[in-house]
Amino acid sequence: MFNFIMFGPPGSGKGTQSIKIAEKYGLVHISTGDIFRSEIRNKTVLGLKVQSIIEKGELVPDELLVDILRSAMHRYPNPDGFVFDGFPRTLRQANDLDQLMQEEGSAMSLVVALEVHDQEIIGRLLKRAELEGRKDDTEDVIRNRLDIYLGQTKPLIEFYIEQDKFAAVDGVGSVDEIFNSICEIIDQKK
Ligand code: ADP
DSSP: OOOOOEOOOOTTHHHHHHHHHHHHHHEEEHHHHHHHHHHHHOOOHHHHHHHHHHHTTOOHHHHHHHHHHHHHHHTTSSSSOOOSSOOOSSHHHHHHHHHHHHHHTTTEEEEEEOOOHHHHHHHHHHHHHHHHTTTOSSHHHHHHHHHIIIIIIIIIHHHHTTTTTTEEEOOOHHHHHHHHHHHHHHHHHH
């Protein structure tokens, strides 16, 4: 299996690139943000539980993530691998993911971060708010999501550097340019 984490701050383009990578390499794309938004739309028990958390830009509690991930992964028998988008976001989640990979008899292969500076992110997310009307794309909530990224998620870079699985690409440029940079790294590692 080839298991890949698309890493980066909110609004860095993880979703766009993840879809392209999954398509090119025949991997299963798992976006925790998409899973939560679908649960909210369908007003499920989980959706109702996480709705206010997400609208404030906070993180859904770690305990909930591992079961959600496991059932999302088990929907696909014998996959060639996964592209994780929006997960892991905390050290606990990174450890849980290693555990889940072990249960599958596999391991994480590569983590690539999209590097985008704060001003660009805020601009992109405010534009997305106009286009898509996501409730977590208001300026205050965006700043909260960025703070949480810096405090809780960005430190994971060290975790993956230590395992020699980390690379970063410039996340500012055209979708295709960024995609090509990511593919170069994947092709070296595969
Ligand atoms: P973005 O990357 O633009 O911040 P996502 O679509 O990945 O947005 O996630 C939207 C929201 O869903 C997050 O702000 C958070 O509240 C919740 N969420 C998604 N993934 C996780 C996760 N792994 N752990 C905790 N909360 C999560």
